[in-house]
Amino acid sequence: MRVALQELTEQYSAALREYCTEGGEASLLRGYQLGRRAVAAGLGVLEMSTLHQEALVEALLEMLARDGSAHIATRASEFFAECLAPFELTRCSIQEAHAAMCDDNRGLKQRLSAALSDFVGAQDELLEEKRLSNLKTDFISVISHEVRTPLTSIHGALNLLLIGLGGEFNPKGQRLMDVAYRNSRRLMRFVNDVLELQRMELGTMTLDMRPCELQSLLEQSVEASQAYASQLGIRLVLKQVPAGVRVRVDADRTMQVMANLLSNAIKFSPTGETVSVEASRHGSVVRVAVIDHGPGVPQAFRSRIFQKFSQAERSSEREGSGLGLSITKAIVEQLGGRVGFESEVGCTTFYFDFLEWGPQPASLNKEEDTWAADR
Amino acid sequence: MGSRPLKRILLVEDDPDIQMVTSMTLGSFGGYTVQACSSALQAIECAAAFAPDLILLDMMMPGGKDGMYTLKALREIPQTASTPVILLTAKVQPSDVVRYKDLDSLALIRKPFEPTALVDTIQGIWTRYSAQAH
Secondary structure (H helix, E strand, C coil): CHHHHHHHHHHHHHHHHHHHHHCCHHHHHHHHHHHHHHHHCCCCHHHHHHHHHHHHHHHHHHHCCCCCHHHHHHHHHHHHHHHHHHHHHHHHHHHHHHHHHHHHHHHHHHHHHHHHHHHHHHHHHHHHHHHHHHHHHHHHHHHHHHHHHHHHHHHHHHHHHHCCCCCCCCHHHHHHHHHHHHHHHHHHHHHHHHHHHHHHHCCCCCCCEEEEEHHHHHHHHHHHHHHHHHHCCCEEEECCCCCCCEEEEEHHHHHHHHHHHHHHHHHCCCCCCEEEEEEEEECCEEEEEEEECCCCCCHHHHHHCCCCCCCCCCCCCCCCCCCHHHHHHHHHHHCCCEEEEEEECCEEEEEEEEEECCCCHHHHHHHHHHHHHHC | CCCCCCCEEEEECCCHHHHHHHHHHHHHHCCCEEEEECCHHHHHHHHHHHCCCEEEEECCCCCCCCHHHHHHHHCCCHHHCCCCEEEEECCCCHHHHHHHHCCCCCEEEECCCCHHHHHHHHHHHHHHHHHHHC
16 A cells, blocks of 8 residues: 555656656656546545655755746646546435435335335234134133033023922923923023134134044944934944054044034934934045935035034034034044045035144155145 | 031022122032121131131132131131131133132132032032041
8 A cells, every 4th residue: 555655656756747847748658547547546635745745845856946936836626626536426426326325215105104014904903803712711611601501590490390390381381491491501602612613713722632543433423423313313333444544643533523513414404314424444544434324514515514613504403603614524524534525416425634643753754745736 | 437428508608699608509400508607707606606627718809808817817716727628610721720729628629610510519519528527
């Protein structure tokens, strides 16, 4: 740097002297080039003018004897002006760059404030969503307590009257009692279903997963729904189950899934018909199917059959909350399975699939592949 | 030793309707001797004299003297210091159930319950309890 400055000073002096004595475009051009080198070397205008002064004094001392000082001063000023041109150019380009930067900044600021307001909007939306979700939870809490408490006395009182604690009813009274009791039970089931679904949505349902014999699981499920089936005059049968199949599930929850599917199948079967349960193995996937011979799922209803509060038609005969199948789906999915159905008039199959539980961990990956491909 | 029969039940429930239905269920249908109380204070008052085999305790009671308070107080009375307790609740939110889990009780029965099923449930819990205890 110092060497460069030294050299610059010397060259400047030489060029200045040459211009002062001889003039000419060539030395002026050298002045301009020296100016550019000074800019490139990081010199400021003040340093440049010091350098000029020193060179000028040197030149004057040497040349005064031969020439008039006015002439030398004019030439020296011209030369200095020429060598300052690069500084001026640089200043302009810095100003331009600054202006451009200001524009960029403004653009950035605008984009930033737009992004910020988007963010605030999203945050508001999130807060609103959270508020609604809390409201829903609170509402369900209120149902939980404020509906369950009176329902406990209503249902209890009706139950005691029905078992004869208040004495005998005449036939009309008995019919009215039946209506009241049936509907209080329906309301009770609904409240329980809503709470159950909430537990699943909040992910607070605890599962007791262990390997279970499919055969015995299905036998128990069918047994548990036998009373309801015979009440409606439906034959309930467990068909073939592949021997020795085990699945890793929560047994109680699986029984609940079966109870839901069986109750639906029974409810929609014409009296005298059969509802059958069968299991089959497809590679490592085990499918349990509940088959009925009812009217089938209406076309328009198929897409929302697993949604909450959906029922094909409101009917007092086919009482239900419209939550049964969405609970069923939620349970099966929490157990790591999937649920589905196929339906036509006279034959409807609801099924759920699980992976067969095998003792050899080596086959697990293969099972997962089959599972993914099958999906 | 075989299981001791369940005879005397102390019912603590502030809702008068639920109290009546439940005590009729347990008394007339289940055949137990029932002492019904509407508050923690009442329960504490008659616990010693009644000396129950089993306590049915509602968790939600007003005035800061709820089921937890009652349970703690009953544990300090010699006659009910180790009497088995079944909790009753209409609050079944997961956050509540978790709190109840830590309490010294045999089971949690959720309202609404089917009275006829209640007797079976209580009898089942009692049978398991007394088989374990002896």
